[in-house]
Amino acid sequence: MNQKNFYRGKHILLVGASGGLGQELARQLAARGAGRLVLSGRNEAALAALADEVRAAGTAADVLPCDVRDRDALARCLERALEGGLDGAFLACGVAPGKSADGLEEPEEMTRCFAVNVLAPASALVLLCRGWERAGRGRRFAVVVTSQAGLLPLPFAPTYAASKAAMNALGEGLRDRLAAAGAALTLVMPGFFDSPMGRRFRGKRKWFSLSAEEAARRTLDGTARGEARCIFPWELACGIWLANHLPARIVKPVMQAFAFDTAPDEESAARGREDGRR
Numbered sequence: 001m002n003q004k005n006f007y008r009g010k011h012i013l014l015v016g017a018s019g020g021l022g023q024e025l026a027r028q029l030a031a032r033g034a035g036r037l038v039l040s041g042r043n044e045a046a047l048a049a050l051a052d053e054v055r056a057a058g059t060a061a062d063v064l065p066c067d068v069r070d071r072d073a074l075a076r077c078l079e080r081a082l083e084g085g086l087d088g089a090f091l092a093c094g095v096a097p098g099k100s101a102d103g104l105e106e107p108e109e110m111t112r113c114f115a116v117n118v119l120a121p122a123s124a125l126v127l128l129c130r131g132w133e134r135a136g137r138g139r140r141f142a143v144v145v146t147s148q149a150g151l152l153p154l155p156f157a158p159t160y161a162a163s164k165a166a167m168n169a170l171g172e173g174l175r176d177r178l179a180a181a182g183a184a185l186t187l188v189m190p191g192f193f194d195s196p197m198g199r200r201f202r203g204k205r206k207w208f209s210l211s212a213e214e215a216a217r218r219t220l221d222g223t224a225r226g227e228a229r230c231i232f233p234w235e236l237a238c239g240i241w242l243a244n245h246l247p248a249r250i251v252k253p254v255m256q257a258f259a260f261d262t263a264p265d266e267e268s269a270a271r272g273r274e275d276g277r278r
């Protein structure tokens with residue numbers, strides 16, 4: 001089957017569908033003839049508007065709002081998505097913690113980051129694996145969007161980088177069991193791309209930054225090719241490979257040129273205001 005037809009008629013779950021990448025994945029999946037999309041995230045208005053767009057393109061769409069930090073809600077969402085057969089899932093939820101005025105990340109932000117970036121997608125993989133084992137033979141796929149940040153410890157975004165490294169390791173650990181359940185796992189590791197999260201990364205040089213459309217296209221093509229790890233753009237990946245192999249005295253000054261700050265999202269800003277009042 002060629003890549004363009006890979007998604008035709010398939011029933012696909014999208015977690016993080018309300019985000020910049022998630023919305024683009026949904027649009028492009030509909031354009032590639034997906035049969036049914038199950039759209040999940042917290043922003044119900046964004047999900048409903050996206051479902052209308054997807055339906056207008058001829059793909060059935062269901063909306064299942066869920067805060068992925070709520071383990072029971074996530075399990076219910078996965079059960080519902082598995083009903084009637086599920087061919088694949090894109091787990092594209094994620095958060096990047098902001099810092100406090102002293103430049104450190106709060107433990108609450110670390111907890112949130114690991115809950116959304118690691119525990120939720122890893123739990124979802126386990127639940128999908130069980131569901132697909134129950135369903136029997138099939139040709140399926142599971143995709144987790146991690147990041148090239150997981151390939152190198154980042155002093156300017158330590159928790160985000162650690163969470164993505166942890167998810168890469170967890171995914172690799174689950175790969176064989178998923179394969180036994182008929183599901184090929186693709187770990188997608190993008191560099192920078194333009195999205196609400198991407199715009200919160202404020203750096204001097206966001207080198208090789210892509211549009212969300214391009215990031216979604218590469219994610220879909222890599223998954224359709226059955227890539228175990230879909231890493232893009234390659235130019236940034238080469239830089240990271242070098243940084244992992246060259247002496248620290250060379251790497252540290254170069255890393256400074258790449259340093260970025262993360263502006264707070266709504267939730268971390270609200271927490272900051274709350275802390276300020278105490």
Ligand SMILES: NC(=O)c1ccc[n+]([C@@H]2O[C@H](COP(=O)([O-])OP(=O)(O)OC[C@H]3O[C@@H](n4cnc5c(N)ncnc54)[C@H](OP(=O)(O)O)[C@@H]3O)[C@@H](O)[C@H]2O)c1
Pocket residue numbers: 015016017018019020021022040041042043044066067068069092093094095116145146147148189190191192193194195196197198199201
């Ligand atoms: N943008 C970049 O430069 C970049 C680079 C490398 C990797 N990535 C990764 O790519 C993925 C997609 O990122 P993006 O740029 O599209 O980010 P985004 O626009 O900020 O979207 C993030 C998504 O995660 C969902 N989410 C966050 N917290 C959640 C929670 N507690 N429960 C349920 N859903 C939650 C959001 O849903 P609601 O809005 O509905 O809460 C949204 O759908 C993430 O894993 C990110 O780490 C991004």
